[in-house]
Amino acid sequence: MPLLELRDVGKDYGSVIALDGITSTVRAGEVTCVLGDNGAGKSTLIKILSGVHRADRGEMLLDGQVVSFGAPREALDAGIATVYQDLAMIPLMAIWRNFFLGAEPTRGRGPFRRFDAAQARETTRLALQEMGIDIRDPDQPVGTLSGGERQSVAIARAVHFGARVLILDEPTSALGVKQAGVVLRYVAQARDRGVGVVLITHNPHHAYPVGDRFLLLNRGRSLGSFAKGEVDRDELTRLMAGGAELDQLAHELERPTS
Numbered sequence: 001m002p003l004l005e006l007r008d009v010g011k012d013y014g015s016v017i018a019l020d021g022i023t024s025t026v027r028a029g030e031v032t033c034v035l036g037d038n039g040a041g042k043s044t045l046i047k048i049l050s051g052v053h054r055a056d057r058g059e060m061l062l063d064g065q066v067v068s069f070g071a072p073r074e075a076l077d078a079g080i081a082t083v084y085q086d087l088a089m090i091p092l093m094a095i096w097r098n099f100f101l102g103a104e105p106t107r108g109r110g111p112f113r114r115f116d117a118a119q120a121r122e123t124t125r126l127a128l129q130e131m132g133i134d135i136r137d138p139d140q141p142v143g144t145l146s147g148g149e150r151q152s153v154a155i156a157r158a159v160h161f162g163a164r165v166l167i168l169d170e171p172t173s174a175l176g177v178k179q180a181g182v183v184l185r186y187v188a189q190a191r192d193r194g195v196g197v198v199l200i201t202h203n204p205h206h207a208y209p210v211g212d213r214f215l216l217l218n219r220g221r222s223l224g225s226f227a228k229g230e231v232d233r234d235e236l237t238r239l240m241a242g243g244a245e246l247d248q249l250a251h252e253l254e255r256p257t258s
Contacts, residue, residue: 001063001064002025002026002027002061003026003027003028003062003063003164003165003196004025004026004049004060004061004062004080004165004196004198005024005025005026005060005061005064006022006023006024006025006058006059006060006061007023007058007059007060007061008021008022008023008057008058008059009021009022009023009045009048009055009057009058009059009060010022010055010056010057010058011044011048011053011055011056011057012056017220018041018044018220019041019044019045019048019055019220019221020057020220020221021058021221021222022041022045022058022215022217022221022222023058023222023225024213024215024222024225025213025225026165026196026197026198027196027212027213028164028194028195028196029191029192029194029195029196030191030196030197030212030213031187031188031191031197031198031199031210031211031212031213032196032197032198032199032211032212032213032214032215033199033200033201033207033208033210033211033213033214033215034198034199034200034201034215034217035201035202035204035207035214035215035216035217035236035240036202036216036217036218036240037202037218037240038202039219040217040218040219040220041217041219041220041221042200042202042217043169044220045200045217046082046167046169046200048060049075049080049082049165049167049198050069050072050075050080050082050167051069051070051071051072051073051074051075051076051080052072054068054069054070055068062078062079062080079162079163079164079165080163080164080165080167081158081161081163081165081166081167082167082169083151083154083155083158083166083167083168083169083171084169085169085170085171085173085174088101088154089101089142089150089153089154090142091141091142091143092141092142092143093141093142094138094139094140094141094142095124095135095137095138095139095140095141095142095145095153096117096120096121096124096125096138096139097120098142098153098157099120099123099124099127099138099153099156099157099160100120100123100124103161104116104120105119105120105123107119121138121139123160124138125138127156127157127159127160128153128156130156131152131155131156131159131186131189131190132185132186132189133149133152133153133156133186135149135153146179146182147174147175147179148175148178148179148180148181148182148183149182151171151172151175151182151183151186152182152183152186155168155171155183155186155187155189155190156186158190159190159193159195163195164195164196165195165196165197165198166190166195166196166197166198167197167198167200168187168197168198168199168200169200170200170201170202171183171187171199171201172184172201172203172206173201173202173203180206184206184209184210187199187210188210191210191212199211202240204233204236204237204240205233205237207236208228208233208236211228212227212228213225213226213227213228214226214228214231214236216236216239216240223239223240224239
């Protein structure tokens with residue numbers, strides 16, 4: 001049984017059809033890559049999965065049961081965590097403070113309850129270590145980390161707090177080749193720990209090495225959902241780029257021969 005399943009999901013904003021007829025699955029221990037250019041409907045899909053918006057049509061199933069989230073907290077409580085491009089981190093705060101932002105461990109009771117900083121530091125260090133993330137000093141500000149390191153901390157945070165489905169919104173879009181590789185390595189770490197990962201991206205070269213299933217979107221509609229064995233990287237790139245439209249453009253741009 002899929003961990004998460006979409007069946008003919010659609011969403012409209014007034015007269016604009018943002019998504020229509022989207023069907024896909026997310027399985028535990030697999031990465032489902034959602035690919036599409038700007039305006040393809042990726043952001044709308046994220047909002048439906050994470051509980052920001054409700055779908056107007058179709059069904060979303062979690063563990064085989066139909067669910068409809070009215071708020072992001074409901075999705076998070078059900079085990080669906082979303083890591084957005086801005087990462088929801090405060091650059092001037094230490095790594096361990098960001099790790100527990102909004103979920104601070106405490107000790108003591110009643111008016112004597114206080115933030116347990118020692119436990120937060122140690123738990124952060126161990127959680128990062130378990131994911132294979134080498135951070136020099138948990139006390140250093142998040143703003144001193146590279147883009148790939150920040151993404152890895154956000155992934156480790158979501159896994160530590162019990163994410164069963166991890167949605168990553170364009171985690172490699174602003175990174176160089178080396179840092180993108182760092183992030184993809186930790187995506188694979190989350191997958192290997194049994195998490196169902198949804199990787200949103202417009203880059204098939206980043207998606208293909210780590211993906212198990214690929215959902216292609218174009219202007220809110222699905223171009224198909226493929227297992228890795230059903231499509232190669234070149235075909236994935238061709239479909240995402242428009243297929244016949246790309247071929248026609250290449251023909252138009254060819255230098256005329258004399």
